[in-house]
Amino acid sequence: MAQQKTLEINMGPQHPSTHGVLRVKLELDGETVVKAEPVVGYLHTGIEKTMESKLYYKALPCTDRMDYLSPMSNNLAYCLAVEKLMDIEVPEKVKWARVCLAELTRLNSHLVWLGTHALDLGAMSMLLYTFREREQIIDIYEACGGQRMMTSYIRIGGLAHELPRDFDKRVREIIKTFPEKMHDYEDLLTLNQIFINRTKDVAVISAEDAINWSLSGPMLRGSGVKHDIRKANPYSGYENFDFEIPVGEKGDAYDRYKQRLEEMRQSLRICQQAIDGMPEGPYRAHVPGVVLPPKEDVLHKMESMIFHFKIITEGFTSPRGQVYQAIEAPKGELGFFISSDGTNRPNRVRVRPPSFINLASLPALVEGRLLADVVCAIGTIDIVLGEVDR
Amino acid sequence: MSMAEQVRELLKSRFGEAVLGEDDFRDQQSLYIDPEAVFDMCQALVADADLDVKYLADITSVDWYGVEEEVRKGRFEVIYNLYSIRHKYRFFLKARLPEDKPEIQSLTSLFNGAGWMEREVFDLMGIIFVGHPNLTKILTPDELEGHPLRRDFPLTFEVPQFSWNKDDPPEVIR
Numbered sequence: 001m002a003q004q005k006t007l008e009i010n011m012g013p014q015h016p017s018t019h020g021v022l023r024v025k026l027e028l029d030g031e032t033v034v035k036a037e038p039v040v041g042y043l044h045t046g047i048e049k050t051m052e053s054k055l056y057y058k059a060l061p062c063t064d065r066m067d068y069l070s071p072m073s074n075n076l077a078y079c080l081a082v083e084k085l086m087d088i089e090v091p092e093k094v095k096w097a098r099v100c101l102a103e104l105t106r107l108n109s110h111l112v113w114l115g116t117h118a119l120d121l122g123a124m125s126m127l128l129y130t131f132r133e134r135e136q137i138i139d140i141y142e143a144c145g146g147q148r149m150m151t152s153y154i155r156i157g158g159l160a161h162e163l164p165r166d167f168d169k170r171v172r173e174i175i176k177t178f179p180e181k182m183h184d185y186e187d188l189l190t191l192n193q194i195f196i197n198r199t200k201d202v203a204v205i206s207a208e209d210a211i212n213w214s215l216s217g218p219m220l221r222g223s224g225v226k227h228d229i230r231k232a233n234p235y236s237g238y239e240n241f242d243f244e245i246p247v248g249e250k251g252d253a254y255d256r257y258k259q260r261l262e263e264m265r266q267s268l269r270i271c272q273q274a275i276d277g278m279p280e281g282p283y284r285a286h287v288p289g290v291v292l293p294p295k296e297d298v299l300h301k302m303e304s305m306i307f308h309f310k311i312i313t314e315g316f317t318s319p320r321g322q323v324y325q326a327i328e329a330p331k332g333e334l335g336f337f338i339s340s341d342g343t344n345r346p347n348r349v350r351v352r353p354p355s356f357i358n359l360a361s362l363p364a365l366v367e368g369r370l371l372a373d374v375v376c377a378i379g380t381i382d383i384v385l386g387e388v389d390r
Numbered sequence: 391m392s393m394a395e396q397v398r399e400l401l402k403s404r405f406g407e408a409v410l411g412e413d414d415f416r417d418q419q420s421l422y423i424d425p426e427a428v429f430d431m432c433q434a435l436v437a438d439a440d441l442d443v444k445y446l447a448d449i450t451s452v453d454w455y456g457v458e459e460e461v462r463k464g465r466f467e468v469i470y471n472l473y474s475i476r477h478k479y480r481f482f483l484k485a486r487l488p489e490d491k492p493e494i495q496s497l498t499s500l501f502n503g504a505g506w507m508e509r510e511v512f513d514l515m516g517i518i519f520v521g522h523p524n525l526t527k528i529l530t531p532d533e534l535e536g537h538p539l540r541r542d543f544p545l546t547f548e549v550p551q552f553s554w555n556k557d558d559p560p561e562v563i564r
Contacts, residue, residue, distance in 0.1 A: 049538055087416070211475065212503065214502075347452065352448040
């Protein structure tokens, strides 16, 4: 009797646990995954190509739209790359404000991850709590840049505007109330037997494999590799801050869960230090012809108005060369590679997308495991399909 | 000895001629190499216990179409972004490929992570990685012809259809 041994099924693209439009081709033997092949590209919008056609300034809004859960990190990485290319030094205050905003972004991204990951595993109520806290952070974004998600607030050479007047108060409010909320999350999940059963020893990856798969961020640290770009190659003044790098032991989904929770605590510590030590000063570097002059000056000073007009219409020319700047985004190493041919537009912009490269390791995480673990593995990678496909 | 010197030393002593040049624009070490040697170089770097370069952060490519003096060296540039976690050191290997034969050896047998990176470069820039187990399109739709990130691929936009242009369907690149 001819018998088919394995069954091929499609998970997604429209599956709620795939966080967007990810399709996974699964080959099953009973309930065991024999082969898994992620298929991406459903959201490909050619952001890299679009950025090549724009002036350096005008390419900035494209970056928010990749990883829409951490817009400030994307802005920061792009601006740091252009600043490196143009050799611009930004004022101290800008550095501190950027660090604070980048850490709030990490909270934002990890909160959404926590809510959706728990939701995937059946803990419905988490999402309601995490989105409640996320709201506070989104409100700060709104106060800063006027938008709740696509902020484009961090600009080349500084910030778009002065920080809002109550920025300090709002951030302190989050720092004060957040640890208590984190207790609630831990009460709901950390010792929850169902959660532990679903995540412990699931989606395990060893330290060597994690490095070999080029994983980054919590995926790498969850396996016990102590690597964080904020400490290893500090940017934007991270060397002034005191924080720990949490690492996991086994590299399973539960380790990564604890890892991310601990990262949130460290982010709060960094926010506290940034708010306490924020120096006074201008919110944008003074580099005529490259960095836009402050809006107040544009309205009152002739030269500023001319520079403003010139930068907006024809941009600035850059030296020929190639730069790469990586930051520790919430999902891992986010890098911008800019190749310039000496004109006012980049010749090539390459984004090193953390979730794309982390997602590539999905087969290694799930093959030989049960079908139900695939959902957990996708959740624990923390993907945003907008960034995977760009 | 600094990391930059060590890397230079290792590659120069083992591969000599294949290292064509070097620059340190904005304090980033870039080594220009012969594309033939890329696999052996990476293998030597991974195997060297002192350097401990085990992390391939990224593979990307640049198309120099339209920039005369760069195209003479080879139209396509493939850039390997390597990192040593222990030494916290990043450097780049850059190889030039001619327009008529954009082929380079695949690194998939050294780094698992190279699989998708190479597929992406193949899909968007049309560079063929010899020895890749599954070199297929990854981001663009199957019916799209050409490689969008090449500079001579036109940048187009799609006109949305409204009642006033419904009889005049917009052109879509296939």
